[in-house]
Amino acid sequence: MLKNSYDHIYLAPHLDDVALSCGDLIFQQTSANQSVLILTIMAGAPPAHWPFSPFAQHQHQQWGLSAAAAVAQRRQEDINACRLLDADYLHWDIYDCIYRHAPDGRPLYATEEALFATVDPDDTPLQAALTQRLQNLPPHKTLYAPLTIG
Numbered sequence: 001m002l003k004n005s006y007d008h009i010y011l012a013p014h015l016d017d018v019a020l021s022c023g024d025l026i027f028q029q030t031s032a033n034q035s036v037l038i039l040t041i042m043a044g045a046p047p048a049h050w051p052f053s054p055f056a057q058h059q060h061q062q063w064g065l066s067a068a069a070a071v072a073q074r075r076q077e078d079i080n081a082c083r084l085l086d087a088d089y090l091h092w093d094i095y096d097c098i099y100r101h102a103p104d105g106r107p108l109y110a111t112e113e114a115l116f117a118t119v120d121p122d123d124t125p126l127q128a129a130l131t132q133r134l135q136n137l138p139p140h141k142t143l144y145a146p147l148t149i150g
Contacts, residue, residue, distance in 0.1 A: 002088060005139040007034040010087075010146065014096065015040050015074040019081035021146045030086040037138065038082055041130065043091035045071035046099045053107035056098045067099065092133070094126070 008029055012018040018026070018038045026036050045068050046052075052060070052067065063070050075091055082089040097109040102122035109115055119127075137143075 002037065002090065002138060003035055005035075006037045006088075007140065008036045008142050008144065009137060009140040010036065010038045010144045011134075012038055012040040012146075014042055015071075015078040015091075016081065018144075018146060019078065019085065022144065023081070023085060026085045026087055036085070036087040037090060037140070038078075038085075038087050039090045039092070039137070040078060041092050042094045042096045043071065043075060043078075044093035044095045044099075046095050050099065051101070051105065053098070053110045055107065055110045055112075059098060071096075094130075097123075100126075 008026075010018040010022060010026070017040075026038070029036055048066070048068060050067065056067070060066060060070065065073065078091070079089060097115065098107075100108045100123060102108055102120070106122075108120040108123050114120075
């Protein structure tokens with residue numbers, strides 16, 4: 001259950017980004033009885049009938065997992081890490097970029113190179129949606145947005 005307010009909120013673009021990059025600092029904060037929330041933005045699992053791009057299908061084969069199983073496993077790993085850190089967690093239902101599509105059905109990020117290129121213009125509505133959701137975060141003293149460079 002989420003608290004009404006937090007000392008620290010960490011924004012994680014993907015599952016485990018914050019636990020891996022800021023785990024020591026979070027442990028220090030929670031050990032000092034400071035409240036921490038780790039918010040993972042792109043933690044949504046697309047439905048089984050989703051039109052997966054060849055690139056997404058290749059990723060699933062590499063992982064040896066379906067999309068649902070991959071997201072479920074990563075969510076559980078993130079929950080376990082948050083528990084070890086004594087931090088609260090919140091997983092938003094936004095799909096990772098390999099699962100997002102343009103209005104015409106075209107995959108927005110269909111190659112490894114596309115993951116590290118500019119944001120696809122058809123993905124810009126997500127920016128407005130994120131802005132609105134971020135405005136509704138619980139009150140907090142400090143907000144962290146660590147870099148997650150691949």
